[in-house]
Amino acid sequence: MEMTAVDERRMTELFENIDVPEGVKIELLRGEIVMMAGPDLVHNRIVRSVALQMPSDRWEWLLTQDIDILSEQSEPVPDLVVLESGAGPESGRLLPSAVVTMVVEVVSKTSVDRDYGVKRSLYAAGKIPAYLIVDPIVAHCVLLTEPFGSGDEADYAVQRISKFGESVPVDVLDVELETGDFGILPGVRRHRRP
Template identity: 60%
Template structure:
């Protein structure tokens, strides 16, 4: 990490985000966005309800650490196995994360489909689920690799399903029911 990245990280840690907004540090840039839509929140709630609490922590406001990339995204949902992280802290190290979920908004399309896809693959997050209420689709990405076909970090396996179709989250032992997922109005 460069000196500029370190200064930006310190600045980000001290940033006071206005109520109703969310901020992320993505590749050295601070990205601020408005709070989510109700459809977005209901999708996240549905996923949380389907991931068994007995084995998994299902965290909705958790920053994830990617120190080599000057990134501290806050996915819409972070799933980590119980016992994978010891002690308190604002950041969960990327290697401890099993699943990240991003619910696409009109302003996050490029970030969710491209920037975060590369970031999560580079951080070796085993499962990245993109839920897109604009298109009514779920994109399940697995098998991260440091250099995909484009030479950039990517996921080897990609499975796209429509809302209403099941999404197998094999690593979690869950088949996600998406019948309650709704598109934006």
């Protein structure tokens, strides 16, 4: 069912005014409000490891930053956002997707379908050059580059899968990402994504 402009405005107003409990992450994904519990230590340590590998002379990295994907009525909150130093606005709650170079999502047992599905399409629709999925359930990274298309049809033309322990060349950042210290989520049923 298509949402009307009025429905979309109401959903955005509701999203912007919702009272979020401490430790809960909230996102607006194509008109749907999604809430998640706070992340596991494995998750946070992976995010920290990726962030520390970004050369700070050229790249700025942000945590829990809302991204504005104008064409999508979406405000996802990636686990990590990487942009050129000084590329974003000085202040504000939303960072335009046009200034983002890479987003990183670390998969949790409840985010598998979102991270590999709707977010892949959303970030491609937002023309974000690189989307890195770090998956501690199956111990691999999926680097997606060369976004194309719009709406639900948006996707990335190039997909590269690397197992934990292998380096991930992120050409758009001119970085070789080391993954040897990435942890694995214990006791979570494996999936078959991407």
